[in-house]
Amino acid sequence: MKKTFLFIFILSTVLICGCQPKMNLFPDGTDPLLEKTLQGEGSDKVLVISISGTISDQAKKGLFGAAPSLVQEVTSRLKLAEKDDQIKGLVLKINSPGGTVTASDILYNEIMRFKKKTGASVVVSMMDLAASGGYYVSLAADRIMAHPTSLTGSVGVIFVRPKVGGLLDKIGVSVEVSKSGRNKDMGFPFKADTNEQKKIINSIVGDYAARFHGLVRKHRSISESDLEKVFTAQIYSAAGAEKAGLIDGVGYLPDAVDMVCELAGIPENSKVITYKRKSYPNDTLYNSASSQVASPAVINIDTGNLLPPSAGFYYLWLPAAQ
Template identity: 30%
Template structure:
């Protein structure tokens, strides 16, 4: 730390009272009281920070690596960047990380670390297809590590892995499809908000929150939900032929229950999942490096490092009323949603 004191002292002498910027990943301390003002800036993760690059989070042999690809928070095919949001498109980022792992000749296996309630049906299908093509092209083994939560589309993605590892405390399953529609007609009337729609096509405004849904419209939407659900179930059963049929009704399970039902292969923590991947890709007893692919402004210091993934949030001035943010959400979702506004939550 002595050298940092010398550097800071030199900067203070050179700048006097002028504003200066110090960027460091280390602790900075002063021997005595300092009369100044400190401003910190935490830049959001942004695609403008350059391509993803490997960051070593667990030391080991540099000739062999296990790539850890993290999937956290709400899965939507939309960029999470801008005011009141943080992150980027999780679907695009997942593809970019897989491409980096495929291009890295030192990577012998991949761990997809998942901590997500799920997300949009189309987004989750796209990510699973990318993972399947990755496995087909390069033949590198893939292990899914389920952390706190891996439900709905998040488990659907995990099921494409060669091995699925969950902890005893994992909440998983929830393979279902939901379309949350809200009838806000009475609420709008209280504020004298009267819709005046002009439409061509009797069902052009199907699902509108400005009026009750009609029985025929409900049948149409139900048929769509059933089709999406059938697609998810068929893909999971293809990867998990031992899974019991009654677990596909949207129910959630613990990690141990999921193993008993054929949805999970092994019970263990993230380190165990990395060891399983190392055994598949490098052989037993070999300790490879563990790397995560991150942008320059998204550091990683451990296998639990999380890339922020927070979609657009309200400014906090208006009440959080379910249904007011429908325009920002996809239609059909595959996720465990114990509370209706869970759609707005992203990574931790």
Template identity: 35%
Template structure:
């Protein structure tokens, strides 16, 4: 007679517990998706007359979620205006330019107000400048209009441990910026020209977004940080105030009163993804090549 070996939960308690946990996670994800679809209009947004609230927080590395959300608000006729809350030290040039373009395109068709938090500097200011109005706290850190290029330098370490590195390239500049050797004078000039061109793009876009004389912007754009009060005095910011002041300003501009705010983008990234993004931002040595940034240092 075969002995009863017990049920699965008794024979494999670890696997059983893991299966239960997985089932709970799947159920919660499905439930949240159902609520989002039934009550928030599918892609994390409300339906009906409303304002849009876009949060741009932390290093600007991946523009896609923010651009998609802003574009949706721009194209939705039920969205009377858009409030953008910026709390960012800036980030990589390309993503900052993509968000800047989305903000500019939205401001062409409906009111856009920016509220600056503790910091909205460099790329954080870049994404804000196309808005109709910018509101900052007196102690907000902003400005830092400039470009920085960073690259790792491992030559000294490799010399100490006796390692060498050789690259075979198709052109003289293909290996420029290699961390395994010093820059040549020609390469340094090459990278400086790239930085200068990116800086000129920044200055031009700020002058356009703020309707300022480009010579005035060039005077301000030496990379220095300004307080919110200093930024208002120089023309980079319109009003002093916090988040509620910016909300009231948007309501006044639209004349629509106390409509609800549709907030996004929805953050679906896991903890590991966020950690990888932050590490890659703060440690340029992790990158495979030179990195150009609109960021405060």
């Protein structure tokens, strides 16, 4: 009975959507980004961009379509901002456990390119979490500020791959592989890695970790004794991160706006803007929902969030992975 009802509901939804004129109740990736003023006045502008969720360059898949990836959403705003010479400062509002190695590196590079091309000052405001890849992206900023209750750190890389060989043995199922080289099945979930393969994987992990560590050394003035602790990939509270030199201060989002105005040499009451696809009444700096594509939860569930991370290399704090 339940299956029949669900089938009728889905069929009815499809028929209604197909027969009725398009009603844009929710913004999607096809709606243009529009400039919205949040506060302030004058010709000088501070742009606020949210980086929220797991950092990936893969489209967010739903039951009835897909939405642009986080990398696409952030990069499209940076490209739009490059065309506006009145934007003197950028505040990145980050709430992310990190993401894939490549996607994190792309965002870092795009922010660095934006700074070089525009000369704008950039300040990060960490919210609940800016760990691993979230911190990696933060390193592109001129200053990093954390909310008093933020978590950050996790400066390291992890290689995620499921192993189900033991389970298959218990139920009497085997997987046979024909391969052209002895390491072709490295990381294969149905068998244990050989010692040689483990060394290869650890070497790659080391390479990606070294890149992360190098950026920390480049952008932060941290003593070797503190770096040794940071490179254990532990997580830090805001107070601990400030003491270790990972951030420049503890404060709130408005404090980050004040800081970027000071760095850019513009008035504190300068116009603060964001790019959105939909207007919200009485909007504020804290409205992350309108900063990225939103969809009706019943119809467009991000099915990727229902599954564990796929095999790959991540700058990611796993306990908060979405």
